[in-house]
Amino acid sequence: MIEDTIAFLKGYKNSVIGLVGLGILIFFVVVAIFAPYIAPYDPHEMYKPVRHPNSDHLLGTNHIGQDILSELIYGTRVSLFIAFISSIIASYIGTSLGLIAGYFEKFGFFFMRIVDGFLAIPRLPLIIVIAAFMRPSIWNLIFIFVFFGWPFTARIIRSEVLSLRNRPYVDAVRMLGAGNFYILCRHILPNVIPLVVVQLIMEASHVVLAEASLSFLGLGDPTTKSWGMILHYAFEYPTIFISDLWKWWMLPAGLCITFTILSLTFIGYALEDLVNPRLRREIL
């Protein structure tokens, strides 16, 4: 396991894209953790509304006078928190169910029909519909993202387990008297862990996008400061397009979302490249 990790890190070190992604993500994580120390103001505190950037408010203030820079810094917390909590829970559920569905064939067949059904349902429209009926709060959002996130992981893990369980070494271990639980935990799970990690990162980037989209549409938690929320209020502001307001009100928030997704995409790509090395065929 330790040797695996070292070999893995060595491989990852060679991926420029992966390192760039990791750098950006670390930056955002640090900002999120130390938000209270970095942010100049309490993001809920109200000052003079719609100020242009000045020495007091580096990115000006919004329509009700809150400091936009502080909003952005605290917004990092919300976006990352929702993204990682949802994707960790979704991966956990998806992996467990994927393992079981892949290992026990009959259950798996029916289970996969349900998963296919889930996957064919358009995520965001459904979330919009639910959000319209539910009172939006962070935990409701997380619940929704988990609810619609696990089938992706379940499906991928299942197909991997299917191919693993038919390897001769699984039969061999069974012949040694090992039970199903032992085989699943000791011989199959370790082989799918790398895939789970890739899936978790991908899922996190989906959640960041989904959360931003929902908030942008005004369906996020109105009491928390998220990047999508900032964009929502900016978009609603009457003169946003015909003045310079968008430059400090819209652009930074949009770029924060973009760079978070970018970092996760890059990391995900680099990981996938490592985990699934397409066998470079040597003709020997």
Next chain:
Amino acid sequence: MHKITKIATYGIIIFVILSFNFFLPRIMPGDPFAFLTGDPSTDMPVVLDAGIKAKLLSYYGLDKPLSMQYYDYIANILHGDLGWSIYYNAPVWDVLRGSLKWTLLLVGTSTVIYMASGIMLGAVSAWKKGKRVDAGLLTFILSLSSFPSFFLGLLFIILFGVDLGLFPISGARTPFMDYSTSFEEIIDILHHLLLPAATLVIAHIGGIYLLTRNSMLNVLGEDYILTARAKGLREGYIMRRHALKNALLPISTMIALIAGFMITGTILVETVFAYPGVGRLLYEAVLVRDYPLLQGAFMIITLLIIAANLAADMIYVYLDPRVKHK
């Protein structure tokens, strides 16, 4: 075997969606039907006049037992009766029909463009794997597709619509305009279409590009590519005829997911550009809490996706001779 499972899956999906549509307002906390039964304590921004209220009450039949309600609901849908829109004060289906064509135009155009260019770029990237072209394309497209579609749309509006004044920033056609020729009308529609379509294309090209690239890389390692080379065929010909068709097989199974993302993007882009499609309608319905319209729009969107899946299945059968014979 394959067909039966597929049909069953679609059956399940449609059933789940319909039931979902039916139960959601009925089980949600805070009684969303309060606006009908008239509890004044809710903060619903809806004021109903007596006529509409009567229509809705009879449509939902809230006084009947749940099973009867469900039966009526399914029967109504089968008759094309999706209920009555509160906001537009018109049958939901009539409201939807007007916007459906715009959505189809927008989604259709951008799907064709982003699929074609994504597949092409992905194939080129795989072919030139490890070279500068590949690295450049990969970084560029991955970065570009990290932009959320709505943010990209906002930037386009500011840049091309406001600053440069090249394109209209909202709507599907110029309001109150009399077209002297139908050619003029088409130009106007295309003019309005370009920015939202471009946004959708850019926001979604990444997925298909990456899929094609991966799939193509796998295929290029196959023995039959070597066979083709051993025959003395040209590289370009091998790519087109031997590699691409095989590489598209796994992609066509991902259409469901791709279509899902596409619809999501459409809702956001239509909202940003005030494009009068189904997605925009869905958003509007949320804002004004027009639940019948909301549910109708959602159902139409789901059916669109299922149609996309069906199309994907047919493409798969066309691409893979092995399915036909089994």
Next chain:
Amino acid sequence: MSLLTITHLKVHFPTQDGMVKAIDTIDLEIANSERLGLIGETGCGKTVLGMSIIRLLQPSTKIEGEIWYKGKDLLKLSEGEMRKIRGKEIAMILQNPTTSLNPVLKVGDQIAEAIQLHQGLDKRAAREKAVEMLESVKIPSPDKRANEYPHEFSGGMKERAMIAMGLACNPSLIIADEPTKGLDVTIKMQIVKLLKEVSRRKSMLFITHDLGVATQICDNIAVMYAGELVEYAKTEDVFKNPLHPYTQGFLNSLPNMGLKPIRGMSPSLIDLPSGCRFHPRCDHASAKCTIEHPPMVEIEKGHSVRCFLYT
């Protein structure tokens, strides 16, 4: 007269673990109408030799030496010129027909495309020729079969289709890479018979690990070990009078020859042993063998061996 002459060929692949010396060094000739068997075990470099003749190795491969074919050095040709030789002059039948046929194209079309390209026939004529080719490899109802996809063919039929594809443009040299691998005995014998028939008056490089099959088809046999040739002789001499200890050991380890194994295992091509490459496994190895690399010496006419026992 010789059709193909390979001189001082070296093929090295750079990998993460080091340089793989897949071929180091080979000199070989194939005469007109000669059927030469190339025998060796997994990883000895025999497939690489075939691939380097038609130049289908990855671009990162380092190739040295010369491969003369009809007065041209193949290694010096441009990619465009080489394409005109592949399939038309030199055909390669790759191993494993199941993965070597394109699953989404009709078998007839896969044969016809080379004909169309190299012989300038139009689509219909090329197709007719493809059907003829299928008939010549004795596939029943070839007209119907040409319209089928590879998955509708059985293993033996796919191998026949591969052979038809290789022969389609009437090449002067056929390189057949393990065409009988994985086939059942009865099917295998029929493929051998077919290959013997179709290679009449042609030159063929027959790459295999199956000595029994090689003896039935080939005029001469070259034995390869760890990237080089260790013995070259007429087919019957290899059986009657094998000289190199590896050839002897190889023969003795066959199930019908007593199943007496050679100890140890083939060396890694990254880290070749010093001196004679076979010395760690050889019962006759002397001190000299561990230091000095033996040259290939012709013991009698048409029988060469790379071993100090004979010099």
Next chain:
Amino acid sequence: MIEVENLKKYFSTGILRKRHIKAVNGVSFQIERGETLGLVGESGCGKTTIGRSLLRLIEPTAGKIIFDGIDLLHLKKKELRRLRPRMQMIFQDPDASLNPRMKIGDSIAEPLKLQGGLNKVEIKEKVSELIETVGLNPEHVNRYPYQLSGGQNQRVVLARVLAVNPDFIIADEPTSSLDVSVQAQILNLMNHLKREFDLTLLFISHDLEVVRHMSDRIAVMYRGKIVEIGSVNEIFEDAKHPYTNTLISPASSLEDQLIFEDMKDAWDSGCVFYPRCPFNTVICSKKEPEMVEIGKGHWVLCDRVT
């Protein structure tokens, strides 16, 4: 030791129109303690299915399997798990038979840990003992399967199998992915281990020569049926079934008739070998032949013999 009676395994495909593929279609044989039975046949004839059914890695459709007096098919899951270590299987692809993420030493130690009763030091000792028994070096313990050659990995598999002290081993084409010189090493090692540990063996292979070298008796399979069974001598010197003869000298039986694997599926009544048989008669196409004993322990599935 092992008694198999009328074993059947059908695979079905399709949901609505079920089609059965009769992979094993009524097979009976016995293996005495300490004996090696060779099972030979073409690919797809059902020989692997027999092996896996015997160990209940797949559930047979019908039949009876008695192992050392125990009726295997009526065992409960738990009892089966307890019994399993007494029967072992060696697979065709040694590299795939080992968990790629486990060191060689851990793979060999795994059965010892599963069985319990030994402490860490004892396990370690036992592992190094086994490693030596199969002719590997002690330093191989810390390697991974991908660092070893196919032959070495097959030795590891043998060590792991020996760790549980089995009575009965099924070897399914254990050397068909190996080179001939290595194949000879492994086969000799297996013969040696068999004598030393007093094992009973079912040796499955497509290569008649290999089977001849390894077995006391040979069963020849064709399309889900055993068509001939007898001692090595009887099979090689006095084969009665036309198919056995084809296998023994494939070159001599090459008439002009072409043989395609498809023919295996083409026939459904009468003798399984009818479409390929050079001596077939009209009766053969209609009436299914029955096993006849033509010498002591020499059975043939052909009506023409009697």
